Amino acid sequence: DTAVSQTPKYLVTQMGNDKSIKCEQNLGHDTMYWYKQDSKKFLKIMFSYNNKELIINETVPNRFSPKSPDKAHLNLHINSLELGDSAVYFCASSSLTGFSVAFFGQGTRLTVV
Amino acid sequence: DAKTTQPNSMESNEEEPVHLPCNHSTISGTDYIHWYRQLPSQGPEYVIHGLTSNVNNRMASLAIAEDRKSSTLILHRATLRDAAVYYCILRRTNAGGTSYGKLTFGQGTILTVHP
Numbered sequence: 001d002t003a004v005s006q007t008p009k010y011l012v013t014q015m016g017n018d019k020s021i022k023c024e025q026n027l028g029h030d031t032m033y034w035y036k037q038d039s040k041k042f043l044k045i046m047f048s049y050n051n052k053e054l055i056i057n058e059t060v061p062n063r064f065s066p067k068s069p070d071k072a073h074l075n076l077h078i079n080s081l082e083l084g085d086s087a088v089y090f091c092a093s094s095s096l097t098g099f100s101v102a103f104f105g106q107g108t109r110l111t112v113v
Numbered sequence: 114d115a116k117t118t119q120p121n122s123m124e125s126n127e128e129e130p131v132h133l134p135c136n137h138s139t140i141s142g143t144d145y146i147h148w149y150r151q152l153p154s155q156g157p158e159y160v161i162h163g164l165t166s167n168v169n170n171r172m173a174s175l176a177i178a179e180d181r182k183s184s185t186l187i188l189h190r191a192t193l194r195d196a197a198v199y200y201c202i203l204r205r206t207n208a209g210g211t212s213y214g215k216l217t218f219g220q221g222t223i224l225t226v227h228p
Contacts, residue, residue, distance in 0.1 A: 004156075031214055041198070043157070043218040055213045090156050094214050101147075102216055104156030 003027050006091050006105035013081055014113055021076045021108045023091030029100065031055075032074035033092040034066060037107070043090070049074055050096060081112045117201045122223040125191045133186040133222050135201030140181050144203040148175065148186045149216070152197045157218075160186065160199070196226045 004025045013019050025032060033056070034046045048056035049068040063079045078085060088109050094102040118136040125131040137146065148160040161168055161175045163184070168175040174187040188195055198221040204214070 033215065035216075042220070043151075043200075043216075045215045045217070048213055048215060050213065056215055092156070092216075096214050100214070101159040101162070102149075102157075102214070104158065107154075107156050 002105075003103045004091055004093055004105040006089075006108050008108060009106065010109050010111075012111045012113065015081055015083060017081050018077070018079045019081060019110070020078070021089055021091075021110070023074045023076070023105060025072055025091075025093040025103070027093055027103060029093040029095045029103075030071055031094050031096050032068065032071070033094075033102070034074065034076050035090040035092060035104075037088040037090060039087070047074075047076075078110075081110075083112050086110055086112045117203060117219050119199070119201050119219060119222045121220065122225065124225045124227065125188075126227050127193060128190050131188040131191045131195070131224065131226075133188070133199050133201075133224065134183065135185070136183045137201070137203055138182045140203055143205055145205070146175065146177060146181075146184050147202045147204050147216070148173070149200045149202060149218075150197040151200070151221070152194075157200065157216075162204075191224075191226045193226050193228060196224055198223050 006023050031050045033048045037043045046060050047066040052068045065077045068074045088107045090107045091105040092102045094100045147162040149157040151157045161173050163175045176185045200221040202216050
């Protein structure tokens with residue numbers, strides 16, 4: 001079983017479209033994250049949810065809206081996609097109680113054309 | 114978040130040990146030293162972590178300087194599968210403060226392993 005799974009793995013779409021990326025973790029963690037890796041390979045956190053509540057919201061355009069229906073799922077919806085949104089998006093999970101490493105998904109490569 | 118500094122790239126031959134350095138001169142007392150690596154086309158994966166003492170696990174060893182201002186990740190026998198970007202990250206040990214367990218990635222060290 002995959003610990004952190006993201007769908008889709010690849011996403012090619014036109015500018016202006018709205019798209020969603022889904023993430024699920026089966027590790028029983030209480031916290032999930034979205035990271036973005038740009039073309040220069042820098043990984044940067046975007047959002048984090050703890051038990052369905054938003055706890056980290058970095059400087060991200062409000063076209064990006066995370067949604068956590070339960071603590072095992074964290075989805076990322078992007079409105080009005082722009083060329084600069086092209087990147088690899090990684091979902092991760094960990095626990096904030098005690099020590100816990102972060103587990104990452106395989107990533108979703110988003111290409112906006 | 115306290116910053117870490119790593120060499121941009123390193124090279125090794127297969128079956129030889131690799132020592133990946135990391136400087137973190139502004140580390141605070143509550144920061145653990147974490148190492149993650151990212152294999153090509155994959156998400157980052159945890160390698161090892163430590164606070165003050167040297168640590169060993171099945172993947173690697175972590176040597177931490179006495180003043181904690183630097184550390185070294187040691188791969189005892191590099192294999193081709195170890196070719197990856199290695200990230201040295203400082204992370205708060207618990208949920209206290211505003212870090213909420215997030216990882217602040219630097220540019221990492223690209224490790225190339227030659228057959």
